[in-house]
Amino acid sequence: AVMIDLSNLQYRLTAVDEKGKHYKIQDYVENLGWEENERELSTRMSFTVRDDKTAKGRLSGMIKPGCLLIVSATDGGSLDLEVTRGYVNSWNHSAQNGGRELKCVCYDDLYHLQKSQENLYFPSGTGTKPIISGILQAWGLPLGKYEGPDVAHGKLKFNNRYLSDILLELLDDAVKKGGQKCILRAAKGKI
Numbered sequence: 001a002v003m004i005d006l007s008n009l010q011y012r013l014t015a016v017d018e019k020g021k022h023y024k025i026q027d028y029v030e031n032l033g034w035e036e037n038e039r040e041l042s043t044r045m046s047f048t049v050r051d052d053k054t055a056k057g058r059l060s061g062m063i064k065p066g067c068l069l070i071v072s073a074t075d076g077g078s079l080d081l082e083v084t085r086g087y088v089n090s091w092n093h094s095a096q097n098g099g100r101e102l103k104c105v106c107y108d109d110l111y112h113l114q115k116s117q118e119n120l121y122f123p124s125g126t127g128t129k130p131i132i133s134g135i136l137q138a139w140g141l142p143l144g145k146y147e148g149p150d151v152a153h154g155k156l157k158f159n160n161r162y163l164s165d166i167l168l169e170l171l172d173d174a175v176k177k178g179g180q181k182c183i184l185r186a187a188k189g190k191i
Contacts, residue, residue: 149179
């Protein structure tokens, strides 16, 4: 077991530009937070950033919708890990400080499944794992590892349903059929 001194825990926020170059921006950031809400798949990250000039130009030129942001944690010792990541979904200039602040909201890779509807059918006997991995593959979301249930389901038909609701209903059905309770989570670009 590794002992972590929480009093030394520090968070870093890194912006990744379109060329894959990393920029540490935590010195410009206030009110950084993230949450995983019940019955939602995606992690939501929010923060306010001062739109200061940097060697790369104003931060508003780099932190645009679609920009990848990574939150990491370190204890100053052996712990150095990624906590969450997300893509900028919205950013708005704040009226405070002469409009030189941006309020940003980011979501992880699972966000599109919360905003997209599908018509899907699965014949009786189809397992939990093939359904989940098939949906993720169809949406270009790489599956890192699967430790969830894999029970046979009855015939499943979904009409104009959000993919996130389909996945959550599938996991609930797996629990009713004796499978273990689990969640889907995005981490380091994989599900």
